[in-house]
Amino acid sequence: MKDLGVGLIISSEKTMSENGSLTVKEAAAAEDSTVAAVESTKLMIPFQPYPNPTGLPEGQWTTGLYDCLDDRHNCLMTAFCPWVTLGQNAHVIDRGTISCFAAGAIYAALIYAGCNSMYGCTYRAKLRGYFSLPEAPLPDGIVHCICFFCALCQDYRELKNRGIDPSVSWEANVENWMDQKTTLIVPPTTEPGMER
Incomplete structure (x- = not known):
């Protein structure tokens, strides 16, 4: 699974409908549309809000017009x-x-x-x-x-x-943004039943 930034995710895994089944035609259509969207957009992300890594509040300018x-x-x-x-x-x-x-x-x-x-x-x-x-x-x-x-x-x-x-x-x-997401440190997972 590859995340291209702010909302477009490419998955090489098969997706399933809500009831857990997926027809071959649905899978092919989903895969084709995802690949076509990515190839035609060259990392263009469909309208999603920009990420806000700085945590600045929305609804106000960070600087004045004459600054x-x-x-x-x-x-x-x-x-x-x-x-x-x-x-x-x-x-x-x-x-x-x-x-x-x-x-x-x-x-x-x-x-x-x-x-x-x-x-x-x-x-x-x-x-x-x-x-x-x-x-x-x-x-x-x-x-x-x-x-x-x-x-x-x-x-x-x-x-x-x-x-x-x-x-x-x-x-x-x-x-x-992708680099910032991948630099997060994730603690290792332990197998169930492993104890000291």
Whole structure:
């Protein structure tokens, strides 16, 4: 049995229905759909809440909109190349379905077209939905219109503070979560009837 992170489990064992029986057709369909889902998604996890390894409460931002200097490296990157920050955020928020390069290129083109706020606020809305964050201090579209630099920095910090590193790929984050799960120390089991 292999766990791919946050909810998708691949099992090489046969599964059984509630009454304990499984037809050959049901087993083949279950196995085919699991394998097809994994092969077509390349570690893309169906919508499940993100893991919360930090234990931060849902429903509130971990930093303010104007706390850009909390992460100086990201602040400078966003000031000079905001498409890179949006690309990193989008790749992780969309769970690897869009590449960092593709999202960044779209955002760069939209900056020059003057309508980047529409694209940026969609990812902010998705991020808020994942962690039940309030639409504060203003609605997402207005925040991105007024100061998209601050909004992108806040989104990046939010992901990072919640244990999701946007500077690495989605796959690397999933592997990191899997490593954290496998490093748990499990005490050895004893055979029944063994006593000292």
